Amino acid sequence: MGADVTGTDAIVLAKEVKKTYDTGKVKVDALRGVNLAVKEGEMIAVMGPSGCGKTTLLNCLSGLDDITGGEIFIRGTRLSDMDDRTRTSYRAEKIGFIFQAYNLLPVLTSAENVELPLLISGTPPKEARKKAMEALKAVGLEEWQNHKPSELSGGQQQRVTIARSLVNKPEIVFGDEPTGNLDSESSKEIMVLLRDLNKQNRQTFVIVTHDYNVGKLADRIVMMRDGKVEKDFAPQPF
């Protein structure tokens, strides 16, 4: 399976994406022309050494950040043609996020955190709570619904995040080092959970990680170095 850069069946398509951070003092070229296509239902892992631009790429692909060159298409729509409002709504309806840490709002309970995306997209509160509970059940945390993040372990917190990222049945889920804060045992559990969900719901997953044990669970690994895609391969089945 190679990168289908021209691919029309790609749900996410990046063409010659460049990103330069301008801090005023220095300019950092975080992305120097990235080409990438992600197919629907695919689970890819973006890997590479620290500072190679993984987070930047993820933020650009998901529309959280603007790019300085090239083009990104999501379902054929050019991201740069959408204004902030449309992009935000798009995120609310079609995209799920899992970050390394600081995923959850500390002042809300698990259930409240999970149902938040639904409430944003206007789901009636009762239905939202029902769906949130289903999602929590899917990650095995239905009993922790009334706990605040500070009362959960790191792995549990991350599972709540996963529940939140999946609750509105997004087309694409972006994860930035979702296992970064966890021990290897929990990391594996989370990855297995993500892969199972990916297979069940045919949702697309783009996961950033620097841990090969995590990356090898994906359908495809994209290796980055110095702001470019270095190689792109399917991992050995384990």
Added chain:
Amino acid sequence: MNSATQLLLIVLLVLAVVGVLVLRRRTLAKMAVRNVWRKRKFTVIITAGLLIATAMISGSLVMADTLSYLIKKDTFDSTGAVDIVISVKDNTSRDVYFDQSVATNLMVAIAGGNANYLDGAAPAVRESVSVLDQANGLPYPSATIFGVNLSQSLDPLLDENGNPVTPDDISGRNVVINQGLADELNANPGDTIEIIGPTNVPEFAVVSHVAYNSGLGRWQNEKLVFVDLSYVQNDVMLQPNDINRIDVSAAGSIDEGYLVSDQAVTQLKGLLPPGYDYVFDEVKKDGVDAAKSTADQISQLFIIMSSFTIIAGIALIINIFVMLAEERKPEMGISRAIGMQRGDLTQTFLFEGVVYALFAAAIGSIVGLAIAGVMMGLFSSVAGGGLAFTLHFEPSSILVAACAGFLITLLTIVVASWRVSKLNIVRAIRDIPEPILAKSGRKYLVTGVLSIALGLLIFASGISSKQAAGIYAGPSLILLGISMALVKNVNPRWTFTVSGMFIIWWTLDPTNLHPYLFGALKSGMEMFILTGILLVIAGVLIAVFNSDLLLGGLVRTGGKKRSLLPVFRVAISYPMNKRFRTGLSLFIFALIMFTVTVLAMIASFERESVDAMTQQFSGGFELMGISIRDIPTNAFSAQVQDLTDSGVISRVEPSVTAPIAIIKNGANETVPYMLLGMSQSMLEQNAFSLLMRSSDYASDSEAWNAVAHDPGVAVIDGTVRGQTYGPSSGTLRVDLGQTLTMVMSDGHQVHVKVIGIMDQTMNMAVFTSSDFVKNNTYVVQQNLFYIATAHQSGWTDDEVAKELEKRFVTYGLRVYVSRDTIQSYMGIVSSTMQLMEIFLGMGLVVGISGLGIITIRSVAERRQEIGVMRAIGFQRRMILGTFMLETSYVSLLGIVMGVLLGLALSYRLYDWGGFSKYSAFVIPWVDLLMLVAIAFLITLAATLPPSRGAAKLAPAEALRRVD
């Protein structure tokens, strides 16, 4: 050692201790200073928050200094070189004339160098006269004629151009009048004026000059006619060679003489011939003392009032520091992990705090100057006539403010940093919030039990000393202690809610339990502050521990619109989770709004009281006339016949008076007083209200009836009770039921029992029947008239008063309009209240800037959360909405709580302060709504920019970890 040096010493001591610590732990100090420097912007904000206490103290002191200076300056200006005025009194403490040789001999003795504390002396005659300007017919019934010997006078008499007037200008039929009288009479040089003195012989004189308005020309701020001394003696008073005053200058210049005033009096006593009962009026010293005591009173009042703001400021400092500490938690956790002691952390904070406190003290005392300037500007516009002022302050006041501010700020910082240094290392490093009740149950138990013990102690001492403060605070503290002790056993919501409600109930005492349980209690201004703090703490506890109910309701109503639900959900969760912070912010807002509301209410009561007070204080008589010379009753009626016929005047009640002296209770001293006799018929239907009445009488009118028929009883005016609000006049204090010993002018004594004390304070007299006066003394004066007007006549009361003064100018009749007197008195009181409102309103700045600071910090603190929210689909305006909703909730809840508690206390004050007697319970809704609106809008304005900043954060940027 005065308080300024004491404070300075303490500050220096503290700084020395800090200095030693710095030397011992240089690295810590370096870290602290770097922290201050690294966050310059934040340092500016924090200093702004910290300087409030200093600024309020400095403002109060500078205001007092300025007023004191103004009064002192006025004393110097209006007494010139004169330090002491000698007069001679008779049995009833009234002035009598004495031989001029007394003055001449004294002058010789001083000139002979026999008295080192005396500079000079001059004879004078000063006497009340009425004056009528012939040119325009304007009368002035209570001027002073000043007989002066220009060659002996201690101060020169200057004409309008500042040149000394010549003997010719005040001899024969020429007189000089001063600016004050010229203004009253609208007189100009060349006018002929008619002067009517006690002898009733009118003198006609020509105004040669209007004197320069300073020194002799402004003597005691009276309306003066200057005439040659011998002319007054021979032609006006018909007392050749007699004088009634000797003006004396003590050694030293104008602004030094008062320092040796007492020694000068002692010397005078040795030099004056025996045989006379001399009175030494130390005008300069008394004026300076009055200036000092006024200044002390004002600064005390303002400092007491600003303690609300200062307390709010302290709450703000704690809030800022707790926030600062939370933000630095990971940093501090790592420091702890690598081996820093808890004490080291406290020290770092302390060093940082010292830097902030120094900044705050320095800048705060300067800001205080600005506050004083604004307040004085308002004062002068309220005082009317645009009191000219320049800020004047003693360097020591600024020093005191700076030192006191520094200590308050530092103390708060020490407590706050000690608190924050007690963090859990692991939780700190991982930036996990401390669980709300993380402290071990034992600590709560200990704190609780200690509070209970302290509360009991305070309560007991309150009961034994009959101090209201202890009785209010003790049980409140006990309840809080119980709640604290039970924290682990009982849901704190219940204990704290119950405690809060108890404190409110106990403080407001709606069922009047306290007097029933404890009898009459002693209380002062401090009670206002104490009740305020108790009520607000109670309110905050109830609000904080029930916020989920409150907010749940809010979310349900506010979240009805589905698109707002997530905004409400998040906005509301923060205050619910950060209870300590929210509680402090609520406390600040509520406390300030509470104070402002109570003051606004009192001002409203004062305004509303005018009508009822006028009616009750004046006994239904719109006018009261007092003449210098007797007006025979039939002469009075005859002269106002036309006014009575045409219905302008509906009733005239002549009363008689006699000079008496009252022997002060238990003292060897007498106070000159007036005995006032009303006719039987007037007494029988008297409508003057009584402040206090002997329980032997069922109503005020029964008491008045007793006065009409029983020569053993009398009623006295209200000045004998002192004043709760506003200035008090009179030095005599009398209790109900007391037997007064009155000395008549022939020296014999008469006793009466006081069965009532009047509300009115304008007319200081012992009220009896006219028969009583006539039977007890032969010096009966027919000089007091109560006059009722009929309002349908088309004449205003002021017009009637002016007309009467004109018709009876030869008798020196002065007519007072009761309503004007009461109104101007109440006006002063209620505008003082309003000034206080403004002064305290400045405290709102504390709350508002506090919330602004907290919002700025919240945005920084919640960066990543904002990022997550944006990532999962919160629009920009939703982020803005979240922050605005959160700050609005806190500020509005605080504001509303403060207003409600303020209204509740005012409702009680309405009874306690005796307002219910005169005024309806009128809530100035417009004023209050304006206050609420202003406070809220400024809060929005202060929190909008940081909230906007939060909304503008780019999601990817927000998500990035900044460490």
